Structure formats: structure tokens, C-alpha cells
Amino acid sequence: MIDLTFTLNNHRETVNIDPETPLLWVLRDHFGLTGTKYSCGMGICGNCSVHINGKPQRSCTIPIKHVAGKEVLTIEGLGAKGLHPVQKVWDAEAVSQCGYCQPGQIMNAVALLKTNPRPSDADIDEAMNGVLCRCGTYQRIRKAIHTVAEEV
């Protein structure tokens, strides 16, 4: 167990923890931030995606020690000061079905739009392909990303 300090949703936090603990469980069990979801535990499905230093990452496979000194943004932090434009469009386009994967989808979409404000279908395929949705909301996700690109 060691002390690790990182920035979580713009707040500096220190945890005393096994450094190998995946970030996902630190977020969920230690900070109660359950918006970041467990689904595959192997970095395959992207449901656990958060931003680390602004880049989308799979929190289920990243040991907390690799996050020391870095900035982590979760779905809760994304909308902390009112809904992010991507979240607003997600709502307007009625993307969610069960909703479980949507925080991960949104975190990846936000990251995509930050680096590529007008993504093509191919760009969306590449950026979003690894984020799985068993309900099958992909078509609406694609539409929502295009809508954000047009509006913002």
C-alpha cells in the first residue's frame, strides 16, 4: 500500500492503495464514482473509458500507479458544471437504451470531437469501434456525434 496523488475531476486527491489496483475500482469503490462502468475487465469494450490527461483510456486495465500525477476526468466530472454539449445532444437524440455503456461512449465521443471537430463516418468508426453496446445504439451514437459537430 502506498500513497498516490492524482487529479480527479479537477480536484487533487491522494489515496493509500495497492499500486496495482486498476483505476476503475479506485474510481468506483474508493471515490464512489460509479458512472464509470465495469463490463469486460480486459480493455475490450470501452465501457469503463475515462480521460487521462485528456485522452480516452480504459480504466479497467490501467493500474492506479500509472495515473500518479496525472489528470483523470470521469463522466461525473465532464458534466460537473452543467451538461457537456455532447451529453445534451445524446439526450436530444435519445441515444440510450439501457444506458450502461453510454458514459464510456460519451467519454470517447468527447475525446474524438476535441481532436477532430468534424469527424467523417470513417473517423467515427475508428474512434468509436471499440466501445461496445449490446443494446445496439450505434446508429444514434453516430448521428449524435455528427449533430454535435454541426452545432458546435
Place this chain on the structure above:
Amino acid sequence: MLPATAKLNRRQFLKLSSGSTAALILGFNWSLASCSESQESRSTFIPNAYLRIDHNGAVTIVMPRSEMGQKIFTSLPMILAEELEADWKKIRVVQGDLDQKFGSQTTGGSASVRTQYDIMRKAGATARTMLIQAAAEKWNVAETRCFAAAGAVHIKAGHQSLKYGSLVALAAALPVPHDVTLKDPADFRIIGKTHNSIDGLSKIDGSLKYGYDFHLPGMLTAVIARIPRYGASLKQVDDSASLLVPGVVEVVPVSAGVAVIAQNTSAALEGRKKLKLTWNKGQHETLSSQAIFKELHDALRQPGEIIRKDGDPSQARKAAARKLDLTFELPFLDHAPQEPNNCVAHIHEDICEVWAPTQNPGSAFRAASGVTGFKDTQIKIHTLRMGGAFGRRLQSDYVKDAVEVAQHIDVPVKVVRTRSEDIKNGFYRPATVHQVSVRLDASDKPLLWEHHLSGPANGWAPIITGGADELAYAIPHQQVSYVMTELPIPMGAWRSVAHTQNGFVNESMIDEIACSTGRDPLTFRRELLKNEPRHLGVLDLAADRSGWGSKLPEGQARGIAVHYSFQSYVAVVAEISLSTRGKLKVERITAAIDCGTVINPDGVHAQLEGGVIMGLTAALYGEITHKNGRVQQSNFHNYPLLTMAEMPVISTYIVKSTEPPTGAGEPPVPPTPPALMNAIAALTGKRITRLPLKNQLS
């Protein structure tokens, strides 16, 4: 329709006046219709309620069923709010716990809207009637001079109005009317108009708590090292290293294996890794897919149970001019909802309390009761939200896990599964084998349809037969029969149940008849369905919108399928392309549904989109296989889901209808795989009879 015994002849009014908080709770008790007046205010029968209106005007609707992505937490309240003439912005929805007064609380069979439609309408209409009566009394005018709209009662041709909140105390004192007038559907202003999900925001800001997210003070988390193969049992446990892991509290035996209880999830997982376990192999060590399918083929040599016989099959066999035979093989499928199974249980002071993301709180109750031996009043089941279900959460194996672990500790415990545990410990859509034999007369008209199928239904035939005996095509002689086998593998209902297998078989075979006799698959279907207007309705709509019959570029083709299930009709047209290297792309899917009266159109479109994708995923990749007595798949790398880049453009259409509402969740799944495979047959001449497709084209 309501069963006769469920007539609204007895309603209870519950005054919950405590201090200044007046509330009107209106409940219906179908099953306890004869309960007495004395069960009114403050009685123990208070939970028998769908609707509560607070003095501040807030309308709370209690949901007797589970929300798992099908959006009934929006569609059911829409029905009630329609009749209540409520202000939609004031509607709040809460999950009802397990309570016998709701009747069946199982969410399945695409039945929520179909079965709750009349109940929700009458619940709203009764409240509206009483609120109007209360206002009329207050104003001392005839009720006929009053009307309800937008959460208030108004006087016709007048300016006075009273908001519902201000009428609560008065309405609560009135007797409940025996009969109420429902609205004329022509006056509907909520039903039939798209409403965004009432809980939509909570799904995109991370605030919605699913089962996996549920937390109680002092709660511990456990994971189970599970018996690794069917029939195996635990031989020896060495938990010494496990107990040294910081955060691990206890290691306990449970019927599914060995549970590691810890202060948090990662400690529990780490503790499980450190267990040293040895197992007795048991009697199913050699169980394999090969052996299973051999047994299913062998089973077809038995005559089995006949479930449909039309005309005179043996006579037709002799009279036939031509014969077409196909054998189909379909795999086991896992549900793989995004959220793996989990459950919280707490046994305290002779009460067993369970918080489960479940489609079937009644089954959760039976699981808890089976473990503890507690009486009805000692078990409380709370239904939590779930990240998908698709039939998997009709089962309560994961509730049993949690209750068993909870027996060992005096704090609440959440037992969670990893993805691998979830996939390897499923209640699978059974594998099936189907022999279909069709005889045609001299003019190539189908004379006889014979379908003989086998599957490991483990005593529950509908999970292999559903849809097999409902072929709608006008074929004068038909015989459908099945042979049921047994396996040590748990089986369950998978989104649209046996319609996934039989819909594929029926629609592939019908297509094969059309193709092999040189007829257009749409025209051929239309001829045999000429007395089935609702089949024709969806077929024509999907065909028209897909541009059926128009020329496609080289290397592309369309396939069509139509299927009736859960009282709804869906037709699907799949448009595909095949590269010169044999790479398939599903370009476009056009789907049309007839599910009667539509409550929330966008919700139906969403179910069509999702059902199509679930069907495509199954058709292309879905397969659970067995080797050495265990499931071979473990995660999304070897049980893949369709991804964004593989997405076709999906266009969905709804047939306008005033028929009673029926389901939308399951019916889009069955016609999708055959539409896709029929397109492949049209393009390549190759009839795919074994799913999934995987690399059969390369």
C-alpha cells in the same frame, strides 16, 4: 384485455394524511379483489398502488415491471398520464418492489405494454374522474361542466381551474367509482407521440445506479471462484494466501464454488486469484459441442411430439411432384448484457433483503426462500436498474449466490461476476437441429411442410418450439414435431426465445422454395400470405422502403424475411455486398413493425434498431461452444458483438394501426438473420443453414 377476474370492481383509496402532507394513492388489487374496506388508510396494503399524487402536484407512478433498456419507464407512465390528463413534466417514476398486489412482475415476452395498457389507462382514468368530482364539489357545479387537462380541472367556458395538487385532500375522501370512462383514442395527446425517456439524463451523466453500482453502508463485496465445469465439485480449498490479501475479510464455501468476501472489488478479485483450489472432475468432463450436435442429430430419428398437424401429410407426401430438404444447425447463445450479473443481499434480524437487477423478482424471491427457508414476510425483494438483460435476468442464480454469501456475514454483501464468469455461467439459448422437408405439386406450389426439430430444452419445450408451429404461409398440409433432449447446461429464454431459431428456419426454407423455383422471394411470400393482412402490411412496407426490386450494383443483393412473434409482426430487408475477396458487408437494413397501437414511437424505433443488431450479431458471430465440459468463450474477444464500423444503415418503419398495443422488444430479432442469409443466397447461390456465418463465405 384484462382477465375477467381483474375487473375494476374494487379499488382502494388510501389517505396518507400526516400533518400537512396530503396524498392520494390509488391502487388496484386485481388478485385480492375481495379485500375489505378496513384495509384503507394506514393498512398494510398500502403498496397496492400505481399512482400517487402529492399536494404539490407531483405525480408519482409506481412501476410494477423492470426497466432494462426497453424504455417502459417512459411508455407505461405515458399511458397512465394520458388518461389522467397529467402535466407530463410533473411525472415521476419509481420502481415498485416485489409485491403480490401487482400480479406478475416478470418483465419478459415483450408483454409490458401489452399487459399493462388497460391497467395503466384505468388507473389514470379513475384518478381523473375523482379529481373532476372533487373540483365539481368544491365549485358546487355539475361534474359535466368540468373537464381535466394539463394537470388541472377546469370549468367549461369559464376561467376557473384547480390544479390537481389542490384537490388531493378532497379527492381522497371520495368513494372510488366502479366504472370510469376511458378517453377516445382520437383524443390522445400523449400516446402516439414521441416522448424522450423520463430517466434519460441520468443515463448520460453517470448518475443512474445500476445493480453493479448499488451501495449500502458497511457493505462488503464478494466474488466467487466458480466450479469450472459442469458436474464438477470442490475437492480442496487452500485460502491461506487469499486471506493475506489486504481487504479480504473471509473466504466461504457456497454452492457455486468458493466466495471471497472483501472490503472492495479489487481486493475480492485479488483474493480469488490467490485461492488454491482443486476440483473433482465429475461426470461431464467429456461434454463437447461435437457430442451435443451428434446427439441432437441422432434425436431426430425419433418421431417426437407433434405440435401441429394440418391436412393429411402422408397423403400429400405421395401426391407431391418435387421435394426440397434442408437441415439447419443453430448454436447456443449467451445474452451478454453490458452489465454482468450481480446482486446485493443482507440477512438481518430474521429478514432476508435482496437488491437485484432482475427481470423476475418473483424468481429472486424463490431463490432467497430456497436458500434461507424464510417465510414470505421475512423476504424483501427490491428491483434495481439493469444494464441490459435480454432474458438473462429472468434467472436468479446470481441472487442465490448473494443470499448464500450473506448467510456468512452480518453486513450487506454485493456478489459480482466478472465478464468471463457471466459468459461461462449463462442460461443459454439452446442449440437446435432442424430437418425441414417441403413437397411441391406439379406447378411448384407448396403442398406439404414438415419440420422436425431437436434441442436440449431440459424439460421446457417452448424454448425450442416457439414459432415452429405458427407458420403463417398457406400450405395445406403441415406437420411440426420436436424431440427434447437433456443436458447439464442451463438453458433460458434469449431475446425472442425459440423464435430466433424457428424464425430463421421458416424464413430460410420459404426463401429456398422461392429461389429454387425461380420466383421472387417477395412475390412468393405475398401469394402464400394473401389471407394474412398484418404480415402483408409489414412485408409491403419494408419492401417498398427498401426499394425491393430495384437494380443494385454488381456484387450486391437483398434478402427479405417476415416473422410473427409475441403478437407483433416484423419484416426485414437486408442489403449486402460481397467484395471480390469474399468479405461481406451488411450495407442496409430496412425493418417494419406492426405492434398495434404505438405508445412511444421513438421507443419502438429504438427497439427495432436494437433488435436488428442483436439479430445481426447472432447471425454473424453468436456462438457458445463446449469442450471438456465447459464453455469455451470468456469475453468479447471470443464472443464478439457487432461494432460501430460494421453497422449497416438501419431504417425503421411502423405500420399505422388501431389494434391493441403489442410488444416491440423481441419481434425484430427473429426475421433479421434469415433476411441476411437470404441476401447471401440471392447473391452467391449459397444457402446458409448453419449459424453463425463466421467464415462460411471465404
